[in-house]
Amino acid sequence: MNSPAAGATRQKLIEAAIDLFRRHSVAGTSLQMISDELGLTKSAIYHHFRTRDELVSTIMEPVVDELEKLVEAAEAQRGPRVQAESMLAGYVALAVAHRDLFPILSGDPGVADLLRQRPRWAAIVKRQADLLAGAEPGTSGQIRAAIVMSGISSAVGVAFDGVDDRELRDELVTTARRTLNLRTPRR
Amino acid sequence: MNSPAAGATRQKLIEAAIDLFRRHSVAGTSLQMISDELGLTKSAIYHHFRTRDELVSTIMEPVVDELEKLVEAAEAQRGPRVQAESMLAGYVALAVAHRDLFPILSGDPGVADLLRQRPRWAAIVKRQADLLAGAEPGTSGQIRAAIVMSGISSAVGVAFDGVDDRELRDELVTTARRTLNLRTPRR
Known part of the structure; x- marks a missing residue:
């Protein structure tokens, strides 16, 4: 061969x-x-x-690497609101770019298992949630981050095949900014 | 026996x-x-x-029946905003009451298969999405409804085991009202 x-x-x-x-x-x-x-x-x-895990890892590895870069870029920003905005814009762009994959991977116990086995991956997802929750620490912020992360992963799925990438990105960012209470900057 | x-x-x-x-x-x-x-x-x-489908149906049937009652109660309200509020409050209460089940069922291909095989169930979920989207018809509303439905299903999961039912319900309703743009009634 x-x-x-x-x-x-x-x-x-x-x-x-x-x-x-x-x-x-x-x-x-x-x-x-x-x-x-x-x-x-x-x-x-x-x-x-x-193994199947090796195959799933091969599929996920480049996506997690992209996510890590987005997390690092967001953490380099100043102030929790700007960090949350940066993380959100990056995550939405990533999810829309991988429409075929995100709805499958999000919430799948097989993927959750892999995350537990790979502390580096779990840590990146945790940093992402903290960045999204940042404007509102504590349980409230974590719940909002969870809604945004899993909501976006599902919403890029098959039900919106007819919606083009730009429209979908704009809708998701607008909606998730409201979810995360990022609409009116408080200074 | x-x-x-x-x-x-x-x-x-x-x-x-x-x-x-x-x-x-x-x-x-x-x-x-x-x-x-x-x-x-x-x-x-x-x-x-x-069959496994028979088992899954037995688990889901009472939850879908409860959901149907909530959909009917919301549809009986007047005006899309009040209908959306009613559907949201009911769905959050249902998800929190079935914390063990919702994160498992939402987005699972095995459950999605069953929904396709049972037009009555699929129709109830569709009516629910329409009610939640009601205040904003078209793609925007459908995307918001999708974020709220799958976001809430995931957020009631294991990560928030320490949060009591009432706090979780309040947080989810407050957050999802913002997501659905239900905050300031327009008349």
């Missing part, structure tokens, strides 16, 4: 996996189901991914 | 199922896993539920 063909198979495996995750959740999808979907043998898939 | 014992087994099956759904998602949980968890034979579980 030459390298471009292996790369193409790897990409096909990832695409088939995302499609199956959408239909059966991450936890409900086995490597066997993915190889069956593509008519591959199990050894063909093991050549690329030894 | 006498009837009280059968009822107790049925209840144990439901509780074990909810616990497994939390860990593995609905789609990732088989009847076999549930019977293994309880040390029962597969025939013992088949005596109560022939």
